[in-house]
Amino acid sequence: MQTLVxxxxxxxxxxxxxKWVLARYYVSNRAYKSNLAYAHTSGFxxxxxxxxxxxTPPSINTTTLDNQSVTLRCVSNCVxxxxxxxxxxxxxxI
Numbered sequence: 001m002q003t004l005v006x007x008x009x010x011x012x013x014x015x016x017x018x019k020w021v022l023a024r025y026y027v028s029n030r031a032y033k034s035n036l037a038y039a040h041t042s043g044f045x046x047x048x049x050x051x052x053x054x055x056t057p058p059s060i061n062t063t064t065l066d067n068q069s070v071t072l073r074c075v076s077n078c079v080x081x082x083x084x085x086x087x088x089x090x091x092x093x094i
Contacts, residue, residue, distance in 0.1 A: 037068065041088040044070050 048061055061072045068090055076085040 037090050040068065041070055041090055045072060045086065045088055048072055 044063060060074070063070055071089045073087050073089070074085070075087050
């Protein structure tokens with residue numbers, strides 16, 4: 001009887017430990033993918049902005065980075081001088 005109880009307790013401890021390890025993995029993986037997507041969109045915006053000194057900024061620009069679609073779209077004051085507002089969107093499933 002003691003062996004059975006000890007075996008059940010050890011199995012529960014192992015299950016809880018595995019649950020904790022997997023939870024940490026999922027959180028760290030989600031944070032990594034989020035940071036990667038942010039770096040891609042920031043780099044894409046900076047790359048496009050650096051070219052705007054010599055050309056007229058486009059109202060929409062789309063590319064693919066690491067099999068993820070990234071779209072840069074002008075949302076306000078797209079024509080003429082002054083402050084322009086842009087929106088960067090990526091695939092929702094990152």
